[in-house]
Amino acid sequence: MTSILICIIVELQIRAHEIQNRMYVCLCKGITDKHIRDAVDAGAGSFREVRRQLELASQCGKCGSLARDIYDSYLNSYDENLCYAAA
Ligand code: FES
Numbered sequence: 001m002t003s004i005l006i007c008i009i010v011e012l013q014i015r016a017h018e019i020q021n022r023m024y025v026c027l028c029k030g031i032t033d034k035h036i037r038d039a040v041d042a043g044a045g046s047f048r049e050v051r052r053q054l055e056l057a058s059q060c061g062k063c064g065s066l067a068r069d070i071y072d073s074y075l076n077s078y079d080e081n082l083c084y085a086a087a
Contacts, residue, residue, distance in 0.1 A: 028059035
């Protein structure tokens with residue numbers, strides 16, 4: 001029961017953080033950090049796949065590094081959530 005409650009609280013905190021902290025990553029294509037997270041949630045299995053789906057970094061390319069950081073960070077938060085859920 002406690003682990004379920006912790007998992008729900010963590011999920012709510014993540015959602016609140018997402019709503020408050022959206023930012024544009026790719027100005028050329030109008031892609032936000034949420035678009036990247038949504039692509040991962042929808043099943044994009046690699047950063048390359050996220051880039052392909054969203055056409056991220058396909059014009060000037062200046063957003064590629066930041067987009068990669070956001071992708072990696074989101075995957076790490078996924079791992080942490082799984083740890084909480086398994087506890
Ligand atoms: S800012 Fe993303 S391609 Fe230019």
